[in-house]
Amino acid sequence: MGEQEIRSRISSIQLAVGQAAQALSAERNLPGELRDYIQKLDRQSDRIAEIVALRDRARIVKLIADMELLGSRARRVCGSGLPLSAQMKSAVSRMHNELIDFKLHLH
Incomplete structure (x- = not known):
């Protein structure tokens, strides 16, 4: 994987993490574990x-x-049946997918 592709993927990860953090600030009654x-x-x-x-x-x-491990844990919390917004679940899922994809291409 070339340096330009790495930078592009990093940018996508940062955007996805930023969206999850934004969703976090808009969400009420989040489990502390997910917030962490x-x-x-x-x-x-x-x-x-x-x-x-x-x-x-x-x-x-x-x-x-x-x-990716933290993203996996966050995704598991989102899938545990807690009453979370669709925006929160989507943001965490997208973030986790970006991390998995990048991790696979790094190896």
Whole structure:
């Protein structure tokens, strides 16, 4: 995967995480667990650009794997039957899909 494609995918991930964070702020009565996962993802999303700039593939792979795990946990909470908005569920699903897709293409 070339540097330009990595940057493009990172941008898509940051956008998806940002949308999930926006949905988070609009949602009431969210489980603390889901709130924590999305906040951690938002912080990690901010670090991606720094790590990509270092061109350290191992760190990129690890960060994306860590983010995908958090995204998977967030998605599981969204699928647990809690009364969450469609916007929240959609944002988390999109974010998780972006992370999985990027993770698969990194390997």
